[in-house]
Amino acid sequence: MRIVGPSLRWRVAMAFGLVSLVLTGALATVTWNLASGYMLRQREDSAVLQATVDVRLVEASLRAGSGGLRDLLAGLTTDSGSTVLLEREDGWLTSGRQVDPAALPRPLMELAEAGVPARQRVVVDGVLVIAVTLPVATDGSTYVELFPLPELDRTFRFLSAVLIAGVATSAVLAVTLGSWLGRRALRPLTELTAAASRVAGGDLGTRLPDTADPDLAPLTSSFNRTAGALEARVRRDIRFAGDVSHELRSPLTTMANAAAVLERRRDELGGTSRQALDLLTGEVDRFQRMVVDLLEISREDPDAADPVDLLDLGELVAAALAVRPGPAPAVERAAAPVLVRGDRRRLDRVVVNLLDNADRYGGGPVRVGVTRHAGRARVEVDDAGPGVPEHLREQVFERFTRGTRAGRRGDDGGTGLGLALVAQHVDRHGGTVHVCDRPGGGARFVVELPEAAP
Structure with a gap:
């Protein structure tokens, strides 16, 4: 089974999108690292500077011995989210948001107790903070101040959202641009495909427009020469x-x-x-x-105009059956007349040839249906023969083709041109003809034509 992959245009578009995603993703990553690192360092330096000023005030208060240490610590925590902890010989003094000293990282506290200034980003009680520890020179106490980072965290979230949205938008725009460029680049190939399809459908006068593009001019010229030679040969x-x-x-x-x-x-x-x-x-x-x-x-001339009449397909089929010898097959007709516009002679020939084909190759017609299907008029001719193999269902409408009886002589009298004329007349009326299996065995030839309004 043939696996159909994405089209060339979409592969070009996805390549554009992938390249844009990689480039903008790398740029966004670098931007994030530089911006977040810079802002975090600035905040840490600010916190250390603030803690240094505060610990000097504490040292001055201890040297003065004024007894207002608690009031001083309360004044240092103007931000409701900040915390000040002072470890003294008689225990911890705290101010601001209450935090258990045991929740602080032990390595950080060991550095502080050893008189080594330190700082660290930690999560305390679910809040991201910068913890700054400084020794108090006056009595050897340990000073700890926690600076919350909610604003910085919101800034990081906003920055990450902007960068992600920018990367996604860039990828979408790149895919759109790639699709547009691919469509423009493949437009000559699309026109060539459409022209080749029209030639294959019988429009031998199809030509590609001349172009000044040096890369496309040879292709256009070659196609037009080939189409011209084919038309001349067919004519x-x-x-x-x-x-x-x-x-x-x-x-x-x-x-x-x-x-x-x-x-x-x-x-x-x-x-x-x-x-x-x-x-x-x-x-x-x-x-x-x-x-x-x-x-x-x-004698078929594609440019010649045929007489156009409003015809009742049911009456046309009934007239064709009335002049045929032998018993008539069952006829199923829609309740309302099924109308088409076309040449009565050609459509009568279509019905007659289908009935003759059923006589010669299908054991005779057993049913003729005149119905509507999906907004189109439909004529069905069922026979009692062996059916038509799938690999021959298109070939039987070609000239001098008689299906599995091709190349044999017998009393059927077929010429191999009847179904070719059916296909030719139906195509001239803008319709289609095909063959399928009849329920219960045999073949069903189906003609579909544009239905006309009364």
């Missing part, structure tokens, strides 16, 4: 088929008349001669139908 083949068919009509008429004369004298012929006459009559009849089909195909 020559059609003209040749028409000329040959036209020239064959006179000798074929003579042969048919001669066969008719012999048929009238059939009783005078022997057994072997009668068998030869039957073979001759059958082949001449088949040859006549083939020449008529070839003439109709060769």
Whole structure:
């Protein structure tokens, strides 16, 4: 099974997005490290400076012995979130937000008790703080001050959100830009694909517009030359088929008349001669139908206007069945008339050819349906044959194709052009034709045409 990956345009767009994501992500990471590191150092230096000033005030108060130490500590904690702790011989004095001294990191406190100034970012009771420890020179006490960082934390969150949003926005814009550039760069290839599809669909007059781009001009010129050569070849083949068919009509008429004369004298012929006459009559009849089909195909002019009538498909099918010999198949018609606009002769030929195909290859038609499906008029012809294998379901609409009976002679009298004419006439009316399995066995040929308003 073939795995279909993303298109070239989207691969280009994703490459743009990935490159932008890597570059802006690296830039955002560097910006974050520089900005956060700078702001954090500034805050730590400010905290150390503030703690140094405060510990000098404490030392001065202790030297004065005024007894107002608690009031001084309370005055130092003007910020409700800050904390001052002073370890003395008789225990801890605290001010501000109450913190258990045991919650402080033990290595930090060991440095403080050893008289070594230190600072550290820690989380105390769920709050990120800068802890600054300083020795008190007056009596050897330990001074600890905790500076909360809520504003710095909010700044970091805002900065990270801005950087992440910037990286994401840059990636989205890069994908959009890559998609736009990819679409513009692949526009010539898209036009070439569309033109090739139209040529494959039968529009042999399709050409690419001339371009001054030196990289695209050879491709455009080569395609136009190829399309022109193909159109000329097809038109020559059609003209040749028409000329040959036209020239064959006179000798074929003579042969048919001669066969008719012999048929009238059939009783005078022997057994072997009668068998030869039957073979001759059958082949001449088949040859006549083939020449008529070839003439109709060769006379097709895509630019010629067909007569357009408002037709009831149900009545058209009923008229085609009425003139056929033998028992008529079951007919299913929609309650309301199914209307289309088109050439009555061509659409009648479509129905007749489908019925003839069912007679020759499918054991005869067993059902004809005239319905609506998804806003389109629909004609279904079911047969009782073996069905059409999947690998032949497109091939049977090609010229001189008779499915699994191709290359064999028998009494079916098929020319291999009936379904090709069906496809040609249906396409001329803007419709489609396909074959599928009939429920219960056999084949179902389905024609869909644009439905017309009454």
